Amino acid sequence: MESHSSVYEARYGWYRRSVVAALISLLPLALGLALQLPAWCVVLFSVAFGGLGVITTVVVASSRRVAVxxxxxxxxxxxxxxxxxxxxxxxxxxxxxxxxxxxxxxxxxxxxxxxxxxxxxxxxxxxxxxxxxxxxxxxxxxxxxxxxxxxxxxxxxxxxxxxxxxxxxxxxxxxxxx
Structure with a gap:
């Protein structure tokens, strides 16, 4: 029989590592804006070099699924x-x-x-x-x-x-x- 006080779960979520990953993925957007590139170029640059990282981090961290x-x-x-x-x-x-x-x-x-x-x-x-x-x-x-x-x-x-x-x-x- 399972003792609920001893059951251990670690879930995906917003921890230091996932927040850092999301912020790093936003760097291409910040760089594009800082360089005052045209809007289409900022969007293309951001999606190509940071979009996948942001999307991945948001989907996984927000899921709150059991990792261990x-x-x-x-x-x-x-x-x-x-x-x-x-x-x-x-x-x-x-x-x-x-x-x-x-x-x-x-x-x-x-x-x-x-x-x-x-x-x-x-x-x-x-x-x-x-x-x-x-x-x-x-x-x-x-x-x-x-x-x-x-x-x-x-x-x-x-x-x-x-x-x-x-x-x-x-x-x-x-x-x-x-």
């Missing part, structure tokens, strides 16, 4: 609400050995790096039927276990994450890196 859920059945990595082929992935606790929250190493960059959650599965676990992130950057593709999710438009609460793992699967380790 931990309950008595296991861990669910939700799908991104975009037509990317992304699918929800549920992994039962008995198949999970380790839950790891981490950031890839990308040189010496000080730019905030994307955060990932990975579920390292026990040997002999049945094959996965879905995968939440179809498109993975080539610089981290080798590091990603199959049950992984990039956390671009959501934020995790480490204390509540630890409480959920402890409540539902005390034998599963939680590793928080970066």
């Amino acid at each position: 859920r931990m309950d008595d059945r296991g861990v669910t990595l939700g799908r991104v609400p975009l037509p990317t082929g992304s699918r929800e992935l549920s992994v039962p606790w008995e198949d999970i050995e380790l839950v790891r929250v981490w950031q890839p190493r990308i040189g010496s960059s000080t730019f905030p790096k994307a955060q990932y959650i990975s579920l390292e599965r026990r040997a002999g676990s049945p094959p996965l039927t879905g995968h939440p992130d179809l498109f993975r950057p080539s610089n981290v593709a080798e590091e990603l276990p199959p049950a992984s999710k990039k956390l671009s438009w959501c934020e995790l609460d480490p204390a509540r994450l630890q409480a959920a793992v402890t409540a539902f699967a005390p034998e599963v380790r939680l590793v928080l890196e970066g």
Whole structure:
């Protein structure tokens, strides 16, 4: 039986990372206006270089869909609400050995790096039927276990994450890196 106080959900929403992404996507519009380009040129420039980013961020962050859920059945990595082929992935606790929250190493960059959650599965676990992130950057593709999710438009609460793992699967380790 599920203890509702221990259930952990992280939803897509307007967090620091998603607000920054939306603002960066608006830079072409600001640049076009600052350069006093003709209106048609500002619109074309903005749509071509920033429009997709703004639309993507608004759709995903406003959806408030579940990105990560931990309950008595296991861990669910939700799908991104975009037509990317992304699918929800549920992994039962008995198949999970380790839950790891981490950031890839990308040189010496000080730019905030994307955060990932990975579920390292026990040997002999049945094959996965879905995968939440179809498109993975080539610089981290080798590091990603199959049950992984990039956390671009959501934020995790480490204390509540630890409480959920402890409540539902005390034998599963939680590793928080970066």
